[in-house]
Amino acid sequence: AQSVAQPEDQVNVAEGNPLTVKCTYSVSGNPYLFWYVQYPNRGLQFLLKYITGDNLVKGSYGFEAEFNKSQTSFHLKKPSALVSDSALYFCAVRDPRRGGGYQKVTFGTGTKLQVIP
């Protein structure tokens, strides 16, 4: 069974410092990986995705993520955190192979990022 783990419920970082939000996954085949962000009262927003190709993926708002197949990780990073980055971040994985007609999509439990001024 596929799974996604976000080992940190909350990450605190000072404004201007680099940030990392961790995500590891478990899936049988080659995964599709995604990061989403949820701001209070603003719904969910797509940040970036990895389908194939370069292991370093660049996304919205200066975020990037590195796909590491050997470590089965897809950590979200940003070189310099902003207070406005404070939000809930979700990692998601999709197994492109279907089983029994069901789409296998799994979200992590979310990591709350708090950027301290």
Next chain:
Amino acid sequence: KAGVTQTPRYLIKTRGQQVTLSCSPISGHRSVSWYQQTPGQGLQFLFEYFSETQRNKGNFPGRFSGRQFSNSRSEMNVSTLELGDSALYLCASSLAGSGFQETQYFGPGTRLLVL
């Protein structure tokens, strides 16, 4: 361009009732996906529609159903509501094809409370 809209934004129902939620995708988008978000279970995929056909389905009971109309608007229905159905229901649209290879744009959600 208008974003994804969901109606109603808030809803209160009692156990045993049924509810219908609506989602209007971004103009030109043909794929609509639905998700359930709860504090305990997190974000869970419900189903995805494309060109009026259900393409993918998550592991939810048959009480949860949906449909998509020719104008790409989608509805989700939950019958015989249970307390555990209280959640934020999110809709996302994407341009075409398999929604999970493309950028998905989410609506603000419908918050359902079952009493």
